[in-house]
Amino acid sequence: MRITLLGLVLPGLLLGAQTTSDEYDLKAAYLFSFLKYVEWPSPSSGPLVVCVTQSNPFGSRFKETMTGDVNGRTVEPRVIRSPDPGCHALFIPRGVAARPLLKVAQSSATLTVGESRDFIAQGGMINFVMQGSKLRFEIDAETAERAGVRISAQLLRLRLVPGGEQP
Amino acid sequence: MSIRLHDLPIRRKLLILTLASTASALVFSSGGFVIWDIVQLASGIRQTTQAQAKLVADSGAAAVEFGIDETADETLQALNRLDHLQAGCLYRLSDKSLLAKYQRGRSCPAALPDAADTGFSWSGFGVVENVIATGVTEVPREGKAVGWLYLERDIDDIYARLRVEGLTVLGLLLLAIVISFLLSSRLQRAVADPLLELAETTRRISSSRDYSLRAIPHSQDEVGVVVHAVNDMLDRIGERTTELSKANAELEHEVQERRRVEGERVAALERERDANRLKDEFLATLSHELRTPLNAVLGWTRVLRTARVEPATQARALESIERNARVQARLIEDLLEVSRIVTGKLRLRMGETDLATIVDEAAEVVQPAAAAKRLRLTLRIDARPAMTAGDADRLQQVVWNLLSNAVKFTPPDGQVIVTLERRDGYRLTVRDTGPGIDVKFVPFVFEPFRQADGSIGREHGGLGLGLAIAKRLVELHGGTIGTHAAAEGTGAVFEVHLPSVIDAPAGDRRRLLPRDRREPVAVGTFLRDVYVLVVDDEEDARALLETALTGFGAEVTTVATVDEALKEIDRHAPDVLLSDIGMPLEDGYALIQQLRARPAARGGSIPAIAVTAYASSRDRRLAEAAGYQDHIAKPFEPADVARAVARVRRR
Numbered sequence: 001m002r003i004t005l006l007g008l009v010l011p012g013l014l015l016g017a018q019t020t021s022d023e024y025d026l027k028a029a030y031l032f033s034f035l036k037y038v039e040w041p042s043p044s045s046g047p048l049v050v051c052v053t054q055s056n057p058f059g060s061r062f063k064e065t066m067t068g069d070v071n072g073r074t075v076e077p078r079v080i081r082s083p084d085p086g087c088h089a090l091f092i093p094r095g096v097a098a099r100p101l102l103k104v105a106q107s108s109a110t111l112t113v114g115e116s117r118d119f120i121a122q123g124g125m126i127n128f129v130m131q132g133s134k135l136r137f138e139i140d141a142e143t144a145e146r147a148g149v150r151i152s153a154q155l156l157r158l159r160l161v162p163g164g165e166q167p
Numbered sequence: 168m169s170i171r172l173h174d175l176p177i178r179r180k181l182l183i184l185t186l187a188s189t190a191s192a193l194v195f196s197s198g199g200f201v202i203w204d205i206v207q208l209a210s211g212i213r214q215t216t217q218a219q220a221k222l223v224a225d226s227g228a229a230a231v232e233f234g235i236d237e238t239a240d241e242t243l244q245a246l247n248r249l250d251h252l253q254a255g256c257l258y259r260l261s262d263k264s265l266l267a268k269y270q271r272g273r274s275c276p277a278a279l280p281d282a283a284d285t286g287f288s289w290s291g292f293g294v295v296e297n298v299i300a301t302g303v304t305e306v307p308r309e310g311k312a313v314g315w316l317y318l319e320r321d322i323d324d325i326y327a328r329l330r331v332e333g334l335t336v337l338g339l340l341l342l343a344i345v346i347s348f349l350l351s352s353r354l355q356r357a358v359a360d361p362l363l364e365l366a367e368t369t370r371r372i373s374s375s376r377d378y379s380l381r382a383i384p385h386s387q388d389e390v391g392v393v394v395h396a397v398n399d400m401l402d403r404i405g406e407r408t409t410e411l412s413k414a415n416a417e418l419e420h421e422v423q424e425r426r427r428v429e430g431e432r433v434a435a436l437e438r439e440r441d442a443n444r445l446k447d448e449f450l451a452t453l454s455h456e457l458r459t460p461l462n463a464v465l466g467w468t469r470v471l472r473t474a475r476v477e478p479a480t481q482a483r484a485l486e487s488i489e490r491n492a493r494v495q496a497r498l499i500e501d502l503l504e505v506s507r508i509v510t511g512k513l514r515l516r517m518g519e520t521d522l523a524t525i526v527d528e529a530a531e532v533v534q535p536a537a538a539a540k541r542l543r544l545t546l547r548i549d550a551r552p553a554m555t556a557g558d559a560d561r562l563q564q565v566v567w568n569l570l571s572n573a574v575k576f577t578p579p580d581g582q583v584i585v586t587l588e589r590r591d592g593y594r595l596t597v598r599d600t601g602p603g604i605d606v607k608f609v610p611f612v613f614e615p616f617r618q619a620d621g622s623i624g625r626e627h628g629g630l631g632l633g634l635a636i637a638k639r640l641v642e643l644h645g646g647t648i649g650t651h652a653a654a655e656g657t658g659a660v661f662e663v664h665l666p667s668v669i670d671a672p673a674g675d676r677r678r679l680l681p682r683d684r685r686e687p688v689a690v691g692t693f694l695r696d697v698y699v700l701v702v703d704d705e706e707d708a709r710a711l712l713e714t715a716l717t718g719f720g721a722e723v724t725t726v727a728t729v730d731e732a733l734k735e736i737d738r739h740a741p742d743v744l745l746s747d748i749g750m751p752l753e754d755g756y757a758l759i760q761q762l763r764a765r766p767a768a769r770g771g772s773i774p775a776i777a778v779t780a781y782a783s784s785r786d787r788r789l790a791e792a793a794g795y796q797d798h799i800a801k802p803f804e805p806a807d808v809a810r811a812v813a814r815v816r817r818r
Contacts, residue, residue, distance in 0.1 A: 033232055036300040136235075154229035154300075158238055 037152035051087035185351035220296035231314035239267030460491030515558040522553035550589035554669040592666035694721035700741035715805035729753035748779035774815035
């Protein structure tokens with residue numbers, strides 16, 4: 001049921017990202033998909049908590065997308081007001097002060113995903129970048145490694161290298 | 168085809184069998200192996216390809232999931248390191264459209280192929296794999312598909328393998344056929360040669376019918392068994408053939424034997440018919456010969472009784488009656504003689520005999536008859552005396568017969584020459600100048616009842632027994648008698664050969680002659696003072712004997728029965744007893760037995776003579792055995808009776 005749902009939702013998301021809502025639908029889907037290619041330090045059981053700051057740009061779509069399970073773990077969406085070390089992944093939208101959130105995340109092995117130009121520089125791990133009409137992303141594997149979050153090589157191969165085109 | 172296979176020679180059959188079984192065994196085993204190998208190969212291919220697909224799918228999962236086609240292309244580029252892979256295609260999850268492709272020999276379908284259309288086909292092997300995102304550790308695990316990978320590879324390796332294996336099998340097949348051909352020619356020799364030899368032997372036997380041929384057993388297998396069986400059969404056939412030909416020969420022999428017996432039977436029948444004809448002729452002749460003298464006797468007797476006749480005529484009549492009666496007696500004597508010859512009862516009284524004297528006397532006997540026909544009778548006797556062992560009476564009978572025949576058949580003024588010479592025994596030849604013997608009749612001259620002229624109107628009388636009797640008598644003396652088959656008209660020649668010679672001086676010649684003939688018989692005085700008792704049931708016989716003996720001076724009493732005779736003897740014992748044998752009530756044997764049972768004082772030793780018509784030599788022996796001193800056959804010569812009476816009385 002979830003696959004079907006995903007199958008119905010993703011194509012539309014991938015094809016067009018003209019509007020803001022379309023863009024965030026795609027980003028939500030990407031965010032969910034990133035979970036598959038990431039490994040956290042123990043415990044490896046229990047729900048995977050995906051968090052978003054209070055300014056949640058996804059709206060109601062966030063909870064709709066973050067359902068089901070990944071690699072045998074239930075996905076649990078959570079909207080946070082303050083830094084939460086219980087998050088496995090945290091989306092930090094544009095315009096939100098990232099530093100305090102990133103600091104907590106770095107120490108609690110939280111995968112951090114952002115969408116601002118200097119997000120990687122500020123200490124984020126994955127940063128969405130619009131390249132034409134296509135949604136791409138940058139990854140700072142070293143930051144993630146330091147935080148204890150392991151990112152799959154497959155995902156790494158898809159990243160944009162900061163400041164230049166990937167060959 | 169199968170019929171043709173049946174008709175093929177055994178060698179060819181064996182060859183085909185060997186090659187076919189070798190080839191099929193090889194084809195099936197190697198075919199099985201090839202199939203197994205290809206299935207193994209195919210399953211290996213399936214596993215490998217699926218593993219490769221899994222690997223590629225896993226490594227490309229993120230690229231598919233996030234729709235990054237250049238990265239997907241990159242991922243697919245890894246396929247170029249894999250042999251046989253012709254195409255690799257990644258399809259999106261959303262609409263199953265083509266996201267990335269790697270094409271070497273084949274091209275990617277625009278849409279994801281149905282899983283049912285994948286797998287092995289003649290052109291290659293296709294596999295669809297779910298693209299599943301894996302975690303960081305890339306440990307395969309359950310997950311949701313994010314897209315599809317379609318891989319297609321050629322199966323040239325399978326074809327190559329098939330080619331190699333096919334060629335190998337073909338090569339092996341050829342090699343196996345060559346080897347099995349070479350081996351089978353040896354096997355053939357082991358199996359087919361004995362069979363062929365057997366077949367050849369049986370063919371030779373059936374064409375030549377020589378059942379002595381045998382097949383040679385070379386082995387102890389079934390062929391050997393068949394060879395032994397055939398040989399056994401041949402043995403039996405041979406035995407049966409031998410038996411059959413033996414049976415055939417026996418049958419042949421039997422048939423010939425039967426034919427011979429049949430021939431003999433026919434000949435015997437012929438002889439019997441001939442003999443019957445001869446007997447008929449003989450009976451006719453006999454009847455005639457018996458009637459002829461009877462006619463003279465009865466005729467003259469009637470004339471004497473009824474007519475007044477001149478003394479000269481009376482004397483002639485009596486002379487004719489006596490002569491004819493003698494002829495008849497002679498005939499009967501001859502008949503008895505023949506009977507004795509036929510029954511083999513003729514016996515000789517052997518003694519030393521002078522043939523010369525016998526010839527003299529025989530010539531003396533026929534001399535009057537010869538003189539009557541003015542025949543010249545010449546005697547040429549070289550051996551004198553010519554002593555031989557024999558029965559004088561019988562030998563004289565032979566000579567007399569030959570001489571009287573010669574005189575009888577020689578026309579007047581002819582000549583009869585008698586020759587007696589000592590040459591290898593004695594040879595007596597009687598030669599005349601008569602008509603001779605018909606050449607055709609020569610072989611039958613000495614057979615009884617045979618006469619050259621068997622017709623009623625024949626010229627010469629006689630029963631035709633004389634020569635048969637003569638022949639038998641000569642043979643009884645160990646001699647032979649024969650006649651030369653001279654041409655008719657040159658006269659007949661008879662020759663008698665007697666082998667027995669006794670080199671002794673002339674003995675008592677009187678002994679050789681009939682004794683009574685030498686004794687003078689004086690009428691009226693010869694039996695003077697002799698009392699004779701005559702016993703006969705027949706009046707005529709009694710009267711004749713009484714008259715005859717009275718004529719010689721004897722005193723005679725006659726009685727008709729045995730009883731009367733015994734009474735007469737008691738009353739007045741006679742000097743000599745004359746008795747008939749065949750009488751009613753008691754016969755002559757009874758009389759002599761009763762008489763001989765008496766003491767001499769009562770007449771027990773009175774000399775007795777049997778006077779009977781039972782005239783055979785057997786009758787004579789019986790009479791003498793019963794107690795008679797002598798035996799006189801009826802009809803008798805009165806003088807003979809007188810001599811016999813005188814003789815027995817003298818003893």
